Amino acid sequence: MSKQEVCDVVIIGAGPSGAIAASILVQAGWNTVVLERETFPRFSIGESLLPHCMEFVKKAGMLDAVNENATKLGFQFKNGAAFFRDGARSEFDFEDKFSEGPGTTFQVKRAAFDKVLADQAAKYGADIRYQHRVDNVVTTEDSATLTVTGPELSYELKAKFVLDASGFGRVLPRLLDLEVPSDLFPRKAIFTHYKDNIAKDAPFDRNKILITVHPQIEDLWYWLIPFSDGTCSLGVVARPECFNDTQSLEDQLRAFINQDTNLASLLSEAEVLQPARMIGGYSANVKSLYGPSYALLGNAGEFLDPVFSSGVTIAMRSAVSAAELVTRQLKGEKIDWQKEYAEPLQKGINVFKTFVTSWYDTSFQNVIFFQSEGAEIKPMITSILAGYAWDEKNPFVKDAHRGIRMLTKLCAD
Structure with a gap:
């Protein structure tokens, strides 16, 4: 093992959440190393983005790169979602939504999309190391030390903070014994x-x-x-x-x-x-989304279900939030990771979870296929399907359980 290396921030995983977090951090001036187990491009699912994603891509300074590469990489313009059930059809136009923000996005081949984001993060100055595996991590209140195996040698990497963007690899949850069973039915x-x-x-x-x-x-x-x-x-x-x-x-x-x-x-x-x-067994949860000198992004923390394409949206939102908090912390501010990161992020996750659960018990399916075009209600539902699960101006976000009950009763009546 070679001598210990030192940097400001280590990010585990170069997927969308890792690339976005790295881009924001290096543009803020932090020496950021990204450790990616695979070599890009590599296959991944989660190909149907939601419009809310585009706000985070833009914030990371990557929107132009995505737009410029969209045509040659086969990215498909996306403006909504269509549903079909035993002859019944229903469509939701994301531009006709309640919440402010983009109303269109792309359906992407993740191998190409993830590489565009990672390459852009590297252009900003992120040190992305492919085929580097994290074998162990020790965290304290002011640092994290990772044991890493690369293609040629093993080494230690010490940072002031580590972000886990490893997705289904769930590196820190495994190494730090953070995993707990999901309460969603296995599929x-x-x-x-x-x-x-x-x-x-x-x-x-x-x-x-x-x-x-x-x-x-x-x-x-x-x-x-x-x-x-x-x-x-x-x-x-x-x-x-x-x-x-x-x-x-x-x-x-x-x-x-x-x-x-x-x-x-x-x-x-x-x-x-x-x-x-x-x-x-992809639905997963953890004891905590953060700890001493670390935080979990996206699927490394909690993954729900693919039905509403929420995974990449949650991952990107967590990346932006965590990167901004890390910057503040490294500048000397005292950060309350529970109130400023975990709780706000969990609010939107819980909204998605409510709608996922009601999809499988068919109550939300019945709402989707209800043929009355509610002038006020449909844009609110459309906003959630477009990813705006944190917009508490939307009554179906502010109290998702009550909203589902109301919608179910409306359809029954």
């Missing part, structure tokens, strides 16, 4: 990319993610995320017992597609571009 997802070959006159809007509910199994659903180059991401999410371990993942995915007439028609000519993958 699995099978997914892949297709050349979709969807006919231009088909009843399908490429500017929107399509979320389809299985015609018989109400808590089984599909995502169809189109990209601008004629390809798409397709996945199915269900309880573990709904899957058949005797079949290949590709055969299971195609069988699920064929069980819905609309999806089967849309994807009748689809060509598989890569082997199907499965993830399970």
Whole structure:
């Protein structure tokens, strides 16, 4: 092991939250090292961004880079979400929302998108080290020391603060024994990319993610995320017992597609571009989102469910908030991480969680497919679907549980 290196901030993971946090920190003047286990580009899901994400991309100084690369990388303009259930359709236009802020975004291939963000952070001065794995960490009130294995050697890296942006890798929760079980029901997802070959006159809007509910199994659903180059991401999410371990993942995915007439028609000519993958046990939680000289960002802290594409939004928001707080702390301010970071972030997470839970018990599904165009209510729901789960001017954010109960009663009446 070589001699110990020293920097101001270490970030574990170069995905969206890590790249955004690094960009903000280096622009504030802090010597920031990003340790990334993989080599970019690398595959990842979480491809349907929400409009609220664009505020954080802009704050990190990355919006121009994303816009300039969108066309050549197949990023698809996105202005809303479409839902389908057993013949019923419902659409939400994100520009017709209650909350202020962007109303459009992109559906992205994460391998390319994440590399754009990481490259931009590096241009600002972040020291991004690929194929560097964190094996151990020791934190005190004023520093963190990480044991790191790189391609050629192992070394220690000491910093004044460490941010965990490792996503599903959940490095600090594992090393510091922070993990606790999620209270969400365990589910699995099978997914892949297709050349979709969807006919231009088909009843399908490429500017929107399509979320389809299985015609018989109400808590089984599909995502169809189109990209601008004629390809798409397709996945199915269900309880573990709904899957058949005797079949290949590709055969299971195609069988699920064929069980819905609309999806089967849309994807009748689809060509598989890569082997199907499965993830399970992704819903997770932790004892605390922060501790002495560290904080957890995005999925490293709490991940809910892919149904409303909230993961990247939560990750980006946590990155901006934590980076700004770290800057203040390193300048000598006393930061209350509970009141200034954990509690505000958790408010929006809890809003998403309420709607995720009500999606699976079908009460929010019934709201989605309720055909009355409530002039006042629909924009408020649209705001949450667009990611604005922290806007407490929205009654359905301020008291999400009461809002769901009210909406459920309205639909029943």
